[in-house]
Amino acid sequence: MNLSDINVGEKVTVCELKASDSMRRRLLDIGLVENTPVECVGRSPLGDPSAFLIRGAVIALRSEDCKNILVKR
Amino acid sequence: MGDKVIALAGNPNVGKSTLFNALTGMKQHTGNWAGKTVSNATGRHKNYIFVDIPGTYSLMAHSAEEEVARDFICFGKPDAVVAVCDSTCIERNLNLVLQIIETGRKVIVCLNLADEAKRKHIDIDVGKIQKRLGVPVIQTVARDRKSIEKIISVLDENNAEKGIQIEYPKVIEDAVQELLPHLEKYKTDISKRWIALRLLDGSLTDKIYEYISADDSLKETVRSMQNVINEHMIVSSIVRTAEHICDGAVVYNEHKYSPRDKKTDKILTGKFLxxxxxxxxxxxxxxxxxxxxxxxxxxxxxxxxxxxxxxxxxxxxxxxxxxxxxxxxxxxxxxxxxxxxxxxxxxxxxxxxxxxxxxxxxxxxxxxxxxxxxxxxxxxxxxxxxxxxxxxxxxxxxxxxxxxxxxxxxxxxxxxxxxxxxxxxxxxxxTMITVFLVGGGIFSSVLSALIMTLVILLSVVMTFxxxxxxxxxxxxxxxxxxxxxxxxxxxxxxxxxxxxxxxxxxxxxxxxxxAVAAPAGLVIWVLANVMIGDMSLLSHISAFLDPLGRLMGLDGVILIAFILGFPANEIVVPIMIMAYTAGGSLTELGADALKTLFISNGWTPVTAICVLLFSLMHWPCSTSLITVKKETGSIKWTLIAALLPTAFGVISCILVNLISKAFGA
Known part of the structure; x- marks a missing residue:
């Protein structure tokens, strides 16, 4: 399961980052490492990107990028 | 006592620039949208020179701004670094703080926006955090004088604490221990451990070599040892350390994403509204x-x-x-x-x-x-x-x-x-809308507002x-x-x-x-006042441009007005008036007189529409083009920035003109 599969209000934990290079670094910068809890808190009006609560901050990510973040419930 | 250089570092949006302003009395712009802290702003407080460096999440720089930040902390020889954190999300901010501590610089941690954390019912045990980090930690509210005094007094104390050492997996620690002896002979103001780590992960190899003037034997050693560790292992360790530091020291009594913000977001980013x-x-x-x-x-x-x-x-x-x-x-x-x-x-x-x-x-x-x-x-x-x-x-x-x-x-x-x-x-x-496209009457202002909205939507569509x-x-x-x-x-x-x-x-x-308007003023005046035969230079040029103007549904005067309006679009209409009335300087007219003047010079509603389109899409003004040149550093892109909208404008004007002719308007 990846981060783009979860619904608004759902809470999951990160298992693996498949993103590479700059995106990987960005994700690591915002504290998205293994075992980080993530909650989907909203979607933008056109359905993409979505907003996630990550370590106390709300961060918007595009669904393409979410596909590279594997999560578990 | 000489001046001391203090770097002000922190994630974006933590009130760093506000703190900088309060410290130095300068009016530096805050917020991370206008690209403000692009280069390092400096200001003084007593014998401290504060350097406001761009907001960054990490020292593993990805963007140009972040590189500026990293280079200053690592190689800019600051006497100390004030690491500013957002008290409402300390754990995430610690990622940067820990990396700064690791460089071996003297660090003071400011838990800023303390008022906001209080409002969100976040309990912060500053003593615990200070003990775990091993460097001075203070709580601040950027707009508060007392906070400023606190920062200065901690700086005055001039403690020489080294701070926490992040523990990495055994592979990394072993490699570091192996590399450290090779670094012994180099004298440097940054931590050897940090240098070893960066040489091993290969992220900063060349810059470090230059900084410590490394010899070939070191380079050889490093080459043989690289690729043992990857960035992910390092970042994970840092994040774990941050987690450990906050454990029990930062307690959220309320949901982190406040319900009020959540409600506001439901409206402002909701499907319908x-x-x-x-x-x-x-x-x-x-x-x-x-x-x-x-x-x-x-x-x-x-x-x-x-x-x-x-x-x-x-x-x-x-x-x-x-x-x-x-x-x-x-x-x-x-x-x-x-x-x-x-x-x-x-x-x-x-x-x-x-x-x-x-x-x-x-x-x-x-x-x-x-x-x-x-x-x-x-x-x-x-x-x-x-x-x-x-x-x-x-x-x-x-x-x-x-x-x-x-x-x-x-x-x-x-x-x-x-x-x-x-x-x-x-x-x-x-002017085009009110003079030509909307008649009088009660609904005129509603109608012109509506047309205006359409024009703006059109500009957005054209942007896309x-x-x-x-x-x-x-x-x-x-x-x-x-x-x-x-x-x-x-x-x-x-x-x-x-x-x-x-x-x-x-x-x-x-x-x-x-700066551009002044010389342009001179050019306009010369064109309008130098006579060749019985016509001014301006009239000659506009006569020359007339065929092209006509093709675009405009005329020569309108074209030359747009060309001379290069320094600022505001003067386009005044130049038209000047040219039509054969005047010698810019003039203004009321709406009715303007309409009469334009109609007597052959304007139709189609002309007004074409002027409208061309005003949306033609070369950007001189100020914009100078800025494009500054931002891209390339003449090629500056030219494209001028040609692209012009091409769009010329083509759409010609289309409108031909279509209206075909329908006999």
Whole structure:
């Protein structure tokens, strides 16, 4: 399961980052490492990107990028 | 005692610049949208020189701004680093703090926005955090004098604590232990352990070699040891350490994403209300800007033109030749005064309003709402913000493109920025609408507002078209990844907003505009007053341009007015009037007189529509182009920035003209 599969209000934990290079670094910068809890808190009006609560901050990510973040419930 | 250099570091949006202002009394702009802390701003407090470096999440730099930050902390030899954190999300901020501590610099940690944390019922055990980090930790509220005193007194104490050492997995620790002896002979002010780590992960090899002037044997050793560790292992260890430091020291008694923010976001980014609210917000800003600018504009121009007579009298009194007096006063001064009086008030109103929205935290939501259409054009959602800034002034919008990380997407935003009409073009557009397209009557103002909205929507559509076109041709590429922080809503500091936006944006742009307007004034005057035969040079040129103008549904005068309006779009209509009346200097006319003049020169509603289209799409003004050149550093892209909208404008004008001819209008 990846981060783009979860619904608004759902809470999951990160298992693996498949993103590479700059995106990987960005994700690591915002504290998205293994075992980080993530909650989907909203979607933008056109359905993409979505907003996630990550370590106390709300961060918007595009669904393409979410596909590279594997999560578990 | 000599001066000490103190770097001010921190994540974006943690109140770093506000703290810097409070420390140094400087009016530096805050907020991470206008690309403000691009280079390092410096200011002084007692014997400390504070350097405000760009906001960054990590020292493993990815963007140009972050590189500036990292290079200063690591290689800029600061005497100490004040690491500013957002108290409402300490754990995430510690990522950067730990990396800074690791460099071996003297670090003081400021848990800023303490008031906000209190309001959100976050309990912070400062003592515990200080003990775990091993460096001084203080709580601050940036706008509070006591906080400033606290920072200074800790700096005065001048403790030499080294701070926590991050523990890495055994592979890394072993490699570090193996490499450290090879570094022994080098003398440096940064931590050897940090140097060893960076050499091992290969992220900064060349810069470090240069900094410590490494010899070949070290380089050889490093080469044989690289690739043992990867960045992910390092970052995970740092994040774990941060987790451990906050464990039990930071307690959230309330949901981290406050219910109030959640509710606000439901409305402002909700399916149904997001776009209507955005449009309404934009319309409101335009309305306030235009209504509010009328009076000060009139006052300013009255004052400046009153001065014109005085200056003329003075110049004749010191016996300057009449010709020179005329050129200086009716040429240079008049155009200058014109530009200032029509440009300054709307910008002085628009930008504070815009900054207010930025301060409140609304603008990132706009980018969030609009990301999808931009993604479809292979561009970045943040382009919507630079577009909005473009409504105020394209030059500012182009500068604002610095917020976009990917160089390709940034260029897309820069090159298409002038497709949205700036404040300078609004009066011309409104004139066209009110004079030609809307009759009198009760509904006229509603109708003109409606047409205005259509014009703006058209400009947005054209921006998308141009962006898409570029991303399919000159700037091919896939959309890069996108992370956008939606910060908590904050109450804007109204007074500071006004001062800051005035100084940072308005005065700056005005300066650039004035620099071009003065020589342009002279050129315009010469063209209008030098006679060849029985016609002025201006008339000759406009006669020459007439066939091309006619093809585009315009005429020669309109074309030359746009060309001479290069320094500022505000003077296009005055130049038209000057040329039609064969006058020698810029003039203004009331709506009715304007209509009569235009009609007697063969204008039809189609002419007005073509002028409207061409005012939306032609070469950007000189100030914008100078800014494009500055931002891209390339003449090629500057040329494209000029040619692209011009091509769009010429083609659409010709199309409208031909179609209307075909229908016999």
């Amino acid at each position: 997001a776009y209507p609210i955005m449009l309404a917000m934009l319309a409101l800003i335009f309305w306030i800007t235009m209504e509010g600018a009328n009076y000060p504009s009139a006052l300013l121009s009255e004052g400046l033109f009153f001065l014109q007579d005085k200056i003329y009298a003075f110049l004749t009194w010191i016996k300057l030749p009449t010709l020179l007096c005329d050129a200086l006063v009716f040429g240079v001064y008049r155009v200058l005064a014109w530009v200032v009086s029509v440009m300054l008030p709307p910008m002085a109103i628009f930008f504070p309003l815009f900054t207010l929205l930025e301060d409140a935290g609304y603008l990132p939501r706009v980018a969030y709402n609009l990301d999808k259409p931009f993604k479809c054009c292979n561009a970045c959602g943040k382009q919507s913000l630079t577009m909005c800034m473009g409504f105020g002034c394209n030059a500012v919008g182009i500068m604002g493109c610095r917020i976009i990380d990917s160089p390709r997407e940034r260029l897309l935003a820069i090159l298409t920025n002038s497709f949205v009409p700036c404040n300078g073009r609004f009066p011309m557009i409104i 078209t141009a962006t898409k076109l570029l991303s399919k041709t000159l700037l091919k590429g896939v959309p890069s990844s996108f992370t956008l922080e939606l910060p908590p809503y904050r109450k804007p500091q109204i007074c500071k907003v006004i001062v800051r936006s005035l100084f940072d944006r308005t005065v700056f742009v005005l300066g650039r505009a004035v």
